[in-house]
Amino acid sequence: MKNNLLFSIVTTVAIVFSPLSDFSQAPDLGTAANFVLFTTTGAVASTGISNITGNVGTGTGAITGFGTLNGLIYNSDAVTTQATADLLVAYNQLNSDVPTFFPGPVLGGGQVLTPGVYFLPAAASLITTLFLDAQGDPSAVFIFQIGGAFSTAASSQVTLINGALAANVFWKVEGAVPMAAGTTMRGTIIANNAAISMGIGGILEGRALSTTGAVSIYGSLAFILPGGGSVLPVELFSFTGFCDKQDVQLNWRTATETNNNYFTVERSVEQEKWKSIETVQGAGNSSSERDYSFTDRLPVETISYYRLKQTDFDGDIKFGNIVQIKKCGVDVADNISVYPNPSTTGKFDLLFTGDRSQVTSIGIFNALGQKIYQSNGYQSNFNLSGKPDGVYHVQIYLISKTINRQVVVNSARK
Numbered sequence: 408m409k410n411n412l413l414f415s416i417v418t419t420v421a422i423v424f425s426p427l428s429d430f431s432q433a434p435d436l437g438t439a440a441n442f443v444l445f446t447t448t449g450a451v452a453s454t455g456i457s458n459i460t461g462n463v464g465t466g467t468g469a470i471t472g473f474g475t476l477n478g479l480i481y482n483s484d485a486v487t488t489q490a491t492a493d494l495l496v497a498y499n500q501l502n503s504d505v506p507t508f509f510p511g512p513v514l515g516g517g518q519v520l521t522p523g524v525y526f527l528p529a530a531a532s533l534i535t536t537l538f539l540d541a542q543g544d545p546s547a548v549f550i551f552q553i554g555g556a557f558s559t560a561a562s563s564q565v566t567l568i569n570g571a572l573a574a575n576v577f578w579k580v581e582g583a584v585p586m587a588a589g590t591t592m593r594g595t596i597i598a599n600n601a602a603i604s605m606g607i608g609g610i611l612e613g614r615a616l617s618t619t620g621a622v623s624i625y626g627s628l629a630f631i632l633p634g635g636g637s638v639l640p641v642e643l644f645s646f647t648g649f650c651d652k653q654d655v656q657l658n659w660r661t662a663t664e665t666n667n668n669y670f671t672v673e674r675s676v677e678q679e680k681w682k683s684i685e686t687v688q689g690a691g692n693s694s695s696e697r698d699y700s701f702t703d704r705l706p707v708e709t710i711s712y713y714r715l716k717q718t719d720f721d722g723d724i725k726f727g728n729i730v731q732i733k734k735c736g737v738d739v740a741d742n743i744s745v746y747p748n749p750s751t752t753g754k755f756d757l758l759f760t761g762d763r764s765q766v767t768s769i770g771i772f773n774a775l776g777q778k779i780y781q782s783n784g785y786q787s788n789f790n791l792s793g794k795p796d797g798v799y800h801v802q803i804y805l806i807s808k809t810i811n812r813q814v815v816v817n818s819a820r821k
Contacts (some may be wrong), residue, residue, distance in 0.1 A: 433575055434500040437493025438486065439616060441486075443478065443629050447491040447619040455607065456624035458663050461614070466491045468621070475563035494616055497591070498530075498597050501579040502559070504550055515563055529553030530582065533563045535662055536721075537609050541571035549576045549594070556582030557603070566723055573612045583620070586611075591665075605629070610665055628663055639719060641667050641689075646727055648713055650735035653743035655703040657730070664693040671716040672701050676709060706735055743803060749815035753792030759785065765805045772800045791816050 443461025444451050451465050453472035463473055464481035466488065473480060481487050505815075506526035510518075515537040522541060531553045541547035547570070557580045567573060576594025584598050588606035595614040598601060602620040605611055611629040613727040615622050657672060667689035673681040685701045703713075711734075715727035744758045759766065766785035774780050774797055780789065791799060793817060801812040 432445075434497040434577065435493075435615075436497045437489070439490045439494040439497060442481075442490060442616065443611075444615050444616060444622045444624065445487075445490060445494070446620055446622045447487075448619045449502040449602070449617060450623075451621070452623045453625075454623065457624050457626055458628045459624070460630035461807050464490060465494075465622075466607045467618070471484075494618065495525040498579065498599060498618060501550060501552065501577055501597065504552070519547065522549055524550045527553075531557050533557070533559040533565070535560070535563055537563075537565050539565060539567050539576060539593075541567070541569050541575075543570050545570040545572055545575075547571060551578045553578065553580045553582075554752065556580070557584050559586045559590040559592065561587040561606075562589035563587070565593040566591075566721070567593055568723075576613065584615070598803040601743070601785060608665075626706075628665060634749045636809045641665065642689065646715055646730060648730040648732045650701070650732065653706075653735055654703075655706045655711070655713070655735055656700065657696070657703065658700045659699050659715065659727075660699070661690070661693070664690045664697070666693060666719045666721065668692075668718050668720045670699065671718065673714050673716055674703065674707070675714075676707055677712075681714070683716075691720070706732070707725060709734055743810055743812065745801060745812050745814055751816065751818055752817045754788065754790050754795060755787045755814055757786065757803075759803070764805060767806060768804045770802045770804065774798050 439445060441462050443459060444463045445465065446468065447466040448468060449465060450468040452468045452589045453459065453464055459473065460477040462478045462481060463470060463476060463520065464487045465483070467483055470480055470482055504524045508520070508525045510520070510525055510527060512527055512529060512531045513534060514531060515534040517536055517538070519538040519540050521546070539549050549571070557578065565576070573593040578594055580598045580601070581647055582598070583601040584596055584603040586592055586605045586609055589608045591610045592605070592608065598620055599616045600619045601617065603617055603622045605615070605616040605627045606625045607626040609622070609624075609627040611627065615629070639663040641661045648655055648657045668691070669689050670687045671683050672685040672687065674684050674778065675681045684703060687699055687701060690697050711732050712729050713732065714729045717725050717727065745755050746758070748755065749782045757769070760812040763785040768784065769782040769786060769788065770778055771780040771788070771791070773794070779794065796816050796818055799814050799816065801814055803810040803812070
């Protein structure tokens with residue numbers, strides 16, 4: 408009996424003092440996860456020059472102003488019907504989560520919050536900067552249950568640190584969500600029976616979803632997170648790489664930039680240990696296209712991987728996509744071929760797909776080692792039609808090395 412009582416006491420103490428935040432789980436958004444802006448009933452609109460990546464939809468209402476959308480538009484169809492059902496499931500799950508923290512109605516001001524379920528019983532607001540600290544756990548979930556409207560002050564921001572991901576941040580709001588100009592919001596917002604709006608110059612790294620109410624964005628940047636990952640706080644048109652002779656040429660283009668201090672180009676052999684090889688200054692804030700480039704003149708001698716790391720002026724860091732580059736011109740001999748071989752006419756074509764300026768001369772020797780021809784620089788063909796049938800040795804002299812090729816003249820095969 409004493410052992411059973413002791414076990415009961417220990418178990419009770421463990422339950423009381425175990426952090427409840429360990430039990431918080433991200434809701435299943437279902438097909439609603441594919442939308443960056445969505446409402447079950449209401450209009451969805453974009454005003455001014457907004458850059459939006461992700462699908463846009465409404466179950467019932469007008470959709471206007473999405474001329475540059477990087478995604479699809481759905482209106483009152485089977486897709487929005489399913490998204491409506493999935494959004495309701497996600498809302499109910501967030502609404503039923505057991506709170507673990509009870510902060511005051513004003514979030515931000517340098518406040519640092521750790522993973523858990525935060526309950527605010529009435530209207531709330533965001534000012535200056537709110538830090539969400541995952542404490543090194545990229546699966547950490549942050550859930551905010553707000554019992555009234557949720558507003559943001561101009562230039563306020565949610566900043567993710569120590570592995571926190573916007574894909575794991577959720578705002579369940581029982582009222583309107585007006586976000587002032589310059590707000591940087593991260594996470595999925597679900598407004599119940601109310602509108603969501605984002606002012607000019609804002610950034611939404613996540614989703615704005617409403618059960619009933621208009622969703623609008625004005626001159627802002629909004630994007631969802633495919634696969635729960637993180638993306639650069641700039642809109643990238645492309646990040647590509649290719650071999651340029653012996654070097655690797657990396658190019659990237661941005662459509663917009665917000666608070667962008669600089670890019671860091673990183674390289675890895677096995678995508679495990681990354682090495683910073685160059686820093687390129689960013690544009691800060693820009694709404695026009697900008698091109699960037701970097702040439703890696705000392706690439707590794709195997710397959711290599713490159714990625715962009717972007718750093719904000721406030722020190723926030725995000726990583727972009729990864730490009731894979733096969734070894735570039737390490738063995739120049741792979742770029743040289745002679746054809747036809749054997750030749751029945753004694754005429755040969757020489758193909759060199761590398762840097763031809765590296766070729767200083769070409770020498771041809773017979774089977775006795777006697778030089779029978781010498782060129783200055785590169786030439787694309789040579790003629791041995793007046794020479795006896797047999798084996799000849801072609802030597803291509805480059806600045807850094809000499810490449811040997813063996814050719815055969817066999818006029819008897821005509």
